[in-house]
Amino acid sequence: MVRYRLLMLTSTPIIITLLALIALTMYWTVMYTWQSALMNVRADLAVAHHSMELLQKEQRMRLTALTESYDFQHIMRKHENDLIDWVKKQTGHYDLDFVVIHPASALGEFSKENRQLLMAGKEQTFFQTLEAYQLYQLNPDLPAMAQIPLLNEQGVMSRGLVSRSLIPIFNKEGQLQWIVDGGMLLNNSTSLVDRIRDLVYASDTLPEGSIGTVTLFMDDIRVSTNVPLDSKRLNGRAIGTRVSKDVHDAVLVRGEHWVDRAFVYDDWYVSAYEPLKNKEGDIIGMLYTGYLEWPMIKIYLTNIVELGFGIVAVLLLSGVIVYRGARDLFRPIEKMHQVVSAVQLGLDRRIGCMNLTDGHELQILGRQFDTMLDQLHQRNEAIKQAALELEDKVNDRTQSLHEKTHELEQHIKLLNQARTKLVSSEKLAALGELTAGIAHEINNPTAVILGNVELLQFELGAETERVREELDAIHEQIDRIRNITRSLLQYSRQGGVQDEVTWQHLNPLVEESLTLVRTGTKKMDVEIHAELNARCCVEVNRHQLLQVLVNLQMNGVHAMDDAGVLEVKTEDWLDENDQPIGAKVIIADHGCGIPAENMQRIFDPFFTTRRSGTGLGLSVSQGIITGIGGEITVTSTQGHGATFTIFLPEKATSGSKLTLELESIC
Incomplete structure (x- = not known):
């Protein structure tokens, strides 16, 4: 106050x-x-x-x-x-x-x-x-x-x-x-x-x-x-x-x-x-x-x-003197405040006489305020009348506009549905034709490789035991290629495939991927450090997860120019209450890192910074992991390497279908 x-x-x-x-x-x-x-x-x-x-x-x-x-x-x-x-x-x-x-x-x-x-x-x-x-x-x-x-x-x-x-x-x-x-x-x-x-x-x-x-x-x-x-x-x-x-x-x-x-x-x-x-x-x-x-x-x-x-x-004496001296000033101001509060509540009040001399500043202010209130009341009445007339016109126009808008929304909805179906059909047709051709082309050399391997085993006889581990790895990868091509052929015919998702221990899968990567990097100066601490089982497609792990590990090897230390870790994925809800795999390299301007594009199809790359590896890997309700994240410091983390839920998303999206091309 x-x-x-x-x-x-x-x-x-x-x-x-x-x-x-x-x-x-x-x-x-x-x-x-x-x-x-x-x-x-x-x-x-x-x-x-x-x-x-x-x-x-x-x-x-x-x-x-x-x-x-x-x-x-x-x-x-x-x-x-x-x-x-x-x-x-x-x-x-x-x-x-x-x-x-x-x-x-x-x-x-x-x-x-x-x-x-x-x-x-x-x-x-x-x-x-x-x-x-x-x-x-x-x-x-x-x-x-x-x-x-x-x-x-x-x-x-x-x-x-x-x-x-x-x-x-x-x-x-x-x-x-x-x-x-x-x-x-x-x-x-x-x-x-x-x-x-x-x-x-x-x-x-x-x-x-x-x-x-x-x-x-x-x-x-x-x-x-x-x-x-x-x-x-x-x-x-x-x-x-x-x-x-x-x-x-x-x-x-x-x-x-x-x-x-x-x-x-x-x-x-x-x-x-x-x-x-x-x-x-x-x-x-x-x-x-x-x-x-x-x-x-x-x-x-x-x-x-x-x-x-x-x-x-x-202090008390001076306060009393000040209060008594200012009391004559307070009363007119309080009266003006009361009138303002009443007007805000919708009441029709005026200040009127304040028992002050005609030349007093507060008396002049009170008269001017009363004049302004009178003018405001007249204008409010005129505005109310105009508002009633405008409201009738707006109601008429609004009713007609609602009807037209409803018709337009229906047409737009039908148009969007038709366009979506058309685009989807064209994409599926082109993708089916492409995957069918790729699958047939892969099957032919695969059959030749398998036949020659079996011939080598027959010719070597007892000597086969020396290279038993390598031959088993070849057979296992040929089986993996067949599974991929079989999925591609089914996808080209049906437009999709229900992947075989089973309970798997994560550590053996990671060890298997490391064996494949070590085999492929024998001539490179690459050290692989593994810490496999995950205890939680996860629901995944074994061949697809193996493909994702090998893809990310080989990307790390290539980022280090085929020389350096690759770190692979597994551990349980815990919620905020420290309860396991799945497992996670951490793959870290010490290579050149990823520039900040490329961080938002690395999962886009056909985006790559390597001359020999297709740009589909990370895109397909992300599709595989997100299809089971998981997630792939990446952190990188340019010049110090990059770290990819795969989060795998304990139970895959119910009813999810993992579209292969050309995984075998990677």
Whole structure:
């Protein structure tokens, strides 16, 4: 209806604009929110990194305070032998997990880089992983403190991640005398990560319901963390769990920073990771900061829903305004539509007054439409009157025309019948005379051949066995010639012959035809490949089918210029339900093929492309096969050979008579 079309035209721009605004708003919001979240967590990681540096600096300052204390200096000068034991007792006073002092002779226990810095008088603080026996050497309590059960795995990790500081002490002669070694064990150091978390995530800096977390990794195992085991109930700590494979590959393998969403133990967090390296620059762990992703997404979805409600409210309000503004336009158009519908149903209606001003376009259109309806009504009445008069005249003329047409049809029918009988009689007479002459001419040399063969058999005597197969083949072909000539003579006398159709196994017939073809191609370079797989018997005339098979096989040999491979296959002919309904023979050559322009003519009588051919072989073969309800099809690719397929029904067509049509000429 026009009403809805106008509403669509006026509302579509508004809807498209609002949808575009929604899409742009969502895109910008997502991008801004996500980029802001990544920037925030990257900044959080930077704060955590700086906090770790401050803690290490504070650790080094504590050791420096120890070395500068009066007691340390006094014991080192007066009671040097007691210095090692006294330093070990100071661990608790300086809030460190271990403090030991090594004599200069133990310098070889440190790495090359550590030795160089110590000899240069430089203090150093670094991260290091130590085995249990190394921890024991620093503090007998450390191995027990470092043990972490691996959750979801069988075993306990005994290595420890430490923050270690070394401070060299020189004597008056400038020679290295002592090395103060102290630091913190980071395994199970929950107070340390909580302290860093409080620095990174101050109160009211995260969305409601979110939690900020900080983790220290040794390799990919959380050795100190405030990530909860259950992010919904905030129970326990996920110490002893491993990081995800993506983060492991990026940070620990490739040494990259990871800033993205990551699955942290049991939930998704907006996360940032950076590698922790030892003094030699090898990656030994990771520092992580992150917070729960869902509270941020929840806030974002809430904003989107609120925006959606606002947009829908604006859309409804604008739709109401558009509808009310267009209502005065809809009513006249709807009235015009009602009048048009009534006129289509055959009612005599007019638009009339539409309560619009005289100069309104729709009022002018309504008056013009009423005028057109009046003129149309007058013309329809005139047409009806003329139609009645014309109908009477047509009825009179039609009656006379029907009578004349009926007489003409009868004459044409009689003429066609007479012409058909005449043509058929002339063809049958000529064909009968020709077949009778051909049959008599064939019988004379056949009798001579038979007599000579019998004479040869008599003269050869016992030697006949050497050529028994060839002589039998000659006798069999002479019998075949006699059958053909007998049929021709019967056809010339009676105008047709009822062929002897019997049940035959197809494979023996094909083998017999192959024997004849091989005999006739002994001097040719022709290979014959046969695959005889047909199991279904068929109802055929044995001699005629043999003639068709030999004809098609010899045509294939000639198409290959008497050299090549001839393929002959038999198989069952199946219907759409894979049930046998007959058998088929496939004869394929690898010769020159048949040109496309000749494909429609190869079964025409007297059409041939060979100088020595008569053009009757394929025509007669098709007549034989179609006479029993079968079919011959051909496919060919020029230059690659041709394939003829003979479809033989299991039962020949009832009452069919196979007109020989000069088969023996082939």
